Amino acid sequence: xxxxxxxxxxxxxxxxxxSLPDIIFMLLFFFMVVTVLRExxxxxxxxxxxxxxxxxxxxxxxxxxxWIGRPIEKYQSVYGTxxxxxxxxxxxxxxxxxxxxxxxxxxIPEAQRPAIxxxxxxxxxxxxxxxxxxxxxLRKAGQLKxxxxxxxxxxKI
Amino acid sequence: MARxxxxxxxxxxxxxxxxxxxxxLLLIFFLVTTTIDIDKGITVKLPPWSDExxxxxxxxxxxxxxxxxxxxxxxxxxxxxxxxxxxxERAKEFIxxxxxxxxxxxxxxxxxxxLKNDRGTSYKRYVEVYNELKAAYNELWDEECQRMYGxxxxxxxxxxxxxxxxxxIPFVLSEAEPTAFGEEN
Numbered sequence: 001x002x003x004x005x006x007x008x009x010x011x012x013x014x015x016x017x018x019s020l021p022d023i024i025f026m027l028l029f030f031f032m033v034v035t036v037l038r039e040x041x042x043x044x045x046x047x048x049x050x051x052x053x054x055x056x057x058x059x060x061x062x063x064x065x066x067w068i069g070r071p072i073e074k075y076q077s078v079y080g081t082x083x084x085x086x087x088x089x090x091x092x093x094x095x096x097x098x099x100x101x102x103x104x105x106x107x108i109p110e111a112q113r114p115a116i117x118x119x120x121x122x123x124x125x126x127x128x129x130x131x132x133x134x135x136x137x138l139r140k141a142g143q144l145k146x147x148x149x150x151x152x153x154x155x156k157i
Numbered sequence: 158m159a160r161x162x163x164x165x166x167x168x169x170x171x172x173x174x175x176x177x178x179x180x181x182l183l184l185i186f187f188l189v190t191t192t193i194d195i196d197k198g199i200t201v202k203l204p205p206w207s208d209e210x211x212x213x214x215x216x217x218x219x220x221x222x223x224x225x226x227x228x229x230x231x232x233x234x235x236x237x238x239x240x241x242x243x244x245x246e247r248a249k250e251f252i253x254x255x256x257x258x259x260x261x262x263x264x265x266x267x268x269x270x271x272l273k274n275d276r277g278t279s280y281k282r283y284v285e286v287y288n289e290l291k292a293a294y295n296e297l298w299d300e301e302c303q304r305m306y307g308x309x310x311x312x313x314x315x316x317x318x319x320x321x322x323x324x325x326i327p328f329v330l331s332e333a334e335p336t337a338f339g340e341e342n
Contacts, residue, residue, distance in 0.1 A: 021173065024180035031187035048198075049281040051288040053295055055312065057196040119196060122280050127228075129276035131283075132335050139206035148284055149198040 044069035044086045049124040050153035057147055062116050064104040068130055069123035083126045094137040101143050121149045220262050222251045222270045226286055228277030228338045241285055248293035265326040273333040294328050301325060
């Protein structure tokens with residue numbers, strides 16, 4: 001009994017907020033580290049298709065991206081509406097792919113090079129013609145690990 | 158008097174009360190700009206390129222599961238029109254052949270899935286078909302894994318286990334050069 005009375009009497013000091021900035025800073029640093037500011041602008045419109053059998057791409061530094069889609073409105077007057085390939089932040093065609101792969105490859109230690117994966121981000125409405133050309137080009141360049149980028153879908157079709 | 162008061166002020170610490178607000182502001186900025194987009198997709202391995210024409214190998218028709226996708230996104234499975242909904246089950250039945258039928262694969266190790274598409278096939282359709290074929294194998298691997306080790310199949314499984322399973326049911330998908338139909342302008 002006596003204890004309870006004592007505690008009730010002590011309840012006046014407020015919770016110290018002195019450590020609040022530290023907590024917030026910790027969160028801040030977490031998000032700063034996690035944030036990847038997207039480099040370059042997207043010049044083609046890409047909405048990847050949905051699939052269920054997805055695998056995660058490990059180690060972002062070992063992945064290079066090839067975008068295929070129709071140019072966004074801003075570039076349609078110059079590049080038309082046919083599907084185009086975007087490498088890095090430039091429009092390209094399939095003959096530029098070997099150089100693009102090589103430029104990515106030299107940044108990576110030799111031991112890790114066999115693990116390099118190409119992520120194909122292709123718009124769902126693009127036809128297979130241009131995708132096949134890219135695949136042929138990748139095969140000729142010896143880049144055989146490929147990932148068709150897709151969004152997860154829960155239900156079965 | 159004035160001097161002492163200024164010394165008093167020196168003793169005071171900087172008011173850190175607003176520190177939290179500033180940090181909050183920064184935090185909210187990074188929260189908004191962060192897009193944690195996990196890169197996911199269907200992983201495939203392409204066959205190496207060779208300039209010579211490939212050797213023509215005769216395969217028994219029963220061991221080949223041919224899937225054709227035309228420029229109208231229609232499916233032709235083993236010579237007959239099919240729906241995508243039934244593709245997975247048919248592929249599974251073909252690979253394991255539970256009833257030992259004469260027209261399905263002799264053994265899972267001999268089963269070959271052959272996929273061919275037109276240049277006019279939409280990418281969405283292609284991914285759907287590829288996904289179903291991959292799903293058929295994934296389900297078979299899962300069943301095999303349950304039977305052999307009593308655990309579900311996933312990518313974190315020890316390599317030895319996965320090798321053993323894939324040796325029993327290897328993933329063989331051969332893709333032919335697409336035919337030049339329906340190329341868009």
